[in-house]
Amino acid sequence: MTAFNQTGIIGSFKGFSRRDFVKYLFAGSALSLSALKKLNASIYQSITSLNQKYIEDESPDGVYWEALSKHFLFKDGLIMMNNGTVGPMPKPVFNSLMRYFRVQVTNPFDVYNFIPRKKGEVRAKLAQFINASPDEVVITRNTTEGMNFVANGLDMKEGDEVLLSTMEHPGGTHPWRLKEKRYGITIKMVPIGLPPKGVDEIVSAFQKAISPRTKIISISHTVYISGLIAPLKELSQIAHEKGVLVLADSAHGIGMLNLDMKELGIDFFATSPYKWLGAPTGVGLLYVRKEVQDKLWPTIASSGWDTSANARKFETLGQRADALTLALGEALDFQNAIGKERIERRIKTLAGYLKRELGKIPGIRLHTSQDPYISGGLTAFSVEGVEPKKIVNYMREKYNIVVRTIGNKEKGTYGVRVSTHIYVFLKHVDMFLEGMRHLVRRKK
Numbered sequence: 428m429t430a431f432n433q434t435g436i437i438g439s440f441k442g443f444s445r446r447d448f449v450k451y452l453f454a455g456s457a458l459s460l461s462a463l464k465k466l467n468a469s470i471y472q473s474i475t476s477l478n479q480k481y482i483e484d485e486s487p488d489g490v491y492w493e494a495l496s497k498h499f500l501f502k503d504g505l506i507m508m509n510n511g512t513v514g515p516m517p518k519p520v521f522n523s524l525m526r527y528f529r530v531q532v533t534n535p536f537d538v539y540n541f542i543p544r545k546k547g548e549v550r551a552k553l554a555q556f557i558n559a560s561p562d563e564v565v566i567t568r569n570t571t572e573g574m575n576f577v578a579n580g581l582d583m584k585e586g587d588e589v590l591l592s593t594m595e596h597p598g599g600t601h602p603w604r605l606k607e608k609r610y611g612i613t614i615k616m617v618p619i620g621l622p623p624k625g626v627d628e629i630v631s632a633f634q635k636a637i638s639p640r641t642k643i644i645s646i647s648h649t650v651y652i653s654g655l656i657a658p659l660k661e662l663s664q665i666a667h668e669k670g671v672l673v674l675a676d677s678a679h680g681i682g683m684l685n686l687d688m689k690e691l692g693i694d695f696f697a698t699s700p701y702k703w704l705g706a707p708t709g710v711g712l713l714y715v716r717k718e719v720q721d722k723l724w725p726t727i728a729s730s731g732w733d734t735s736a737n738a739r740k741f742e743t744l745g746q747r748a749d750a751l752t753l754a755l756g757e758a759l760d761f762q763n764a765i766g767k768e769r770i771e772r773r774i775k776t777l778a779g780y781l782k783r784e785l786g787k788i789p790g791i792r793l794h795t796s797q798d799p800y801i802s803g804g805l806t807a808f809s810v811e812g813v814e815p816k817k818i819v820n821y822m823r824e825k826y827n828i829v830v831r832t833i834g835n836k837e838k839g840t841y842g843v844r845v846s847t848h849i850y851v852f853l854k855h856v857d858m859f860l861e862g863m864r865h866l867v868r869r870k871k
């Protein structure tokens with residue numbers, strides 16, 4: 428208890444009192460479980476009644492979103508406009524995380540019965556959330572692990588090619604660099620514009636790069652440098668026509684976009700639910716399409732790797748931090764209560780407004796497309812004569828807005844990246860724009 432007081436953690440959570448916290452950390456398990464159930468139920472009840480009252484209200488600000496934003500754990504006054512690395516957690520998810528840790532600690536026997544059953548429910552929920560089958564869902568630890576599972580697990584020999592874009596994250600590049608060094612495969616880099624003009628530019632660049640040796644396209648779906656949303660559906664179509672597989676690094680995708688694996692048609696899809704979905708760090712998702720599962724070797728082997736007839740053969744990792752997985756289930760419930768489509772629409776509305784207004788400020792160069800089909804909640808830009816680091820520091824000091832620098836000076840991708848998740852308001856975007864206008868005026 429003292430430790431919590433010392434760090435100030437309890438005191439800093441809005442609507443989550445010290446008493447609530449202590450209640451389920453130290454009370455008997457039955458009492459704490461029911462207290463938590465009640466705590467979460469009241470939050471969902473409030474979302475349901477908001478949905479009923481304001482379902483027609485699609486304005487980016489207003490009562491609906493204001494009320495929803497209160498269900499996130501933030502320090503007072505912090506305006507979180509960076510969902511990279513890790514994003515914030517809604518209260519019910521935090522409540523569940525604590526609850527399930529407690530279950531595991533107080534009754535370790537539950538790992539034989541209660542916890543596997545609950546994990547099965549989460550797998551089914553995850554599958555439904557991305558329009559896939561539970562048999563296609565691998566519960567990983569993060570995107571990097573998912574990308575490594577695919578790169579390691581495919582049989583490829585010297586000279587076989589993988590196509591990467593020039594905008595990949597290290598977690599999407601290094602698994603292939605390792606394979607290149609170990610097996611002599613060839614990595615071909617396909618250039619992508621900053622921003623690209625449209626879908627055709629990207630698709631035709633990959634189409635041209637495919638050769639008879641190409642085995643797989645490994646591409647960032649949600650490009651961390653530029654905010655591009657790669658056209659996976661179109662890329663899968665041209666790749667599959669030539670017998671080439673497609674792996675998507677969608678670290679930011681789940682929780683930001685209304686994902687549909689069937690619609691995208693890809694073979695492998697790795698994502699990190701702790702950026703935009705509000706899940707705890709340490710639990711991730713890899714989708715492996717049923718039809719390609721026999722092409723992929725498991726990287727980790729324990730009981731089941733050779734007998735499971737579904738994607739569970741890729742996750743025989745032994746004991747896991749199950750509370751993380753079960754809290755992921757709660758994160759899915761939270762977003763489902765709001766609605767995936769509505770979440771994507773709001774995120775894109777806010778980003779669209781930000782990009783439009785940034786575009787009016789002289790000297791600003793947008794690195795992100797204005798087209799909502801190939802962009803999402805990440806917006807990147809640069810300004811001649813204003814250091815990105817200076818922008819980041821100024822926004823934090825003046826408005827308590829958190830954004831980040833991104834990219835690489837030598838490659839011409841260096842800039843600032845802004846995330847616009849559902850708890851950001853137009854007034855926050857306006858504050859950011861006001862700050863940018865000031866910085867641009869001052870440089871003269």
Ligand SMILES: Cc1ncc(COP(=O)(O)O)c(C=O)c1O
Binds near residue numbers: 512598647651
């Ligand atoms: C596009 C992309 N890929 C991969 C990663 C790595 O994600 P993780 O650390 O969750 O594995 C990130 C992290 O921000 C990313 O932005």
